[in-house]
Amino acid sequence: MSSIVNISTYKFITLTDRPELRERILAQCHALDLRGTVLLAEEGINMFLAGSRAAIDAFFAWFKQDERFADIQPKESLTDYQPFKRMLVRLKKEIITMKHPLIKPELGRAPSVPPAKLKQWLDQGHDDDGKPVVLLDTRNDYEVSYGTFEAAKEYNIKTFGEFPDIIAQNKDEFADKTVVSFCTGGIRCEKAAIYMHELGLTNTYQLEGGILKYFEEVGGDHWKGNCFVFDQRVAVNPKLEEAEKVPCFKCGAALNAEERRSPMYVEHHYCPHCFDPQKHRLSHKNLQDPSTQR
Structure with a gap:
């Protein structure tokens, strides 16, 4: 049974306390054993988190005490594993890069x-x-x-x-x-x-x-x-379930969920079918940047 809650949410709102807010969010996420990525920019917040039901609920109970975020509405999906490797809170110029500063x-x-x-x-x-x-x-x-x-x-x-x-x-x-x-x-x-x-x-x-x-x-x-997502699931189907198989960006091989969680899989770079130990350094670094998504 799926036990990990995956949420994504954002809000455009001027943030003048980003360094302090970063430290508070990071501390709360670590305390609740949440993983994912939170982006903070002057224009607002963009958030992707995953953890237990209790941890997600506790985080948003805390987060919404800040009246700036009281109306934020996360979107949810479920997995039976943690799709993020670590917890990051980053300061960015834009939470989604458009390079058009007149948009507020x-x-x-x-x-x-x-x-x-x-x-x-x-x-x-x-x-x-x-x-x-x-x-x-x-x-x-x-x-x-x-x-x-x-x-x-x-x-x-x-x-x-x-x-x-x-x-x-x-x-x-x-x-x-x-x-x-x-x-x-x-x-x-x-x-x-x-x-x-x-x-x-x-x-x-x-x-x-x-x-x-x-x-x-x-x-x-x-x-x-399917719909591409920026975590280890790679894509979800219209039932918000992890897609059964998705193609490797490089070689086109149809990859199942287990192959996409292999250390020989890095999105846009290689998969277990085209991984070459003489060319590639074995790692599972997620090279996707959530600031390009949503």
């Missing part, structure tokens, strides 16, 4: 569409006003390769920092349409939707809670494949 979501969020409403629009083939709906995938190309919404628009970007220029160059594609931007957990599509409003694409929404919230509330309707 805490000053006003873009309109959002809840998962059930998006499903209704996709079922009927248009929004409530009869306009065609375009789903815009704001994730990086390798994430998209694991799975995405049917007929979603994506631009094969390598990093989210490429997004502003690409959308500015292609904004005419979205005229007179309802655009719903989406990402893993909501953070990228929130920034994306605000930026598109700045470009004059005012009928743009973000998918509230991202793909993971859609899976939680709706399931896999209108979705194909």
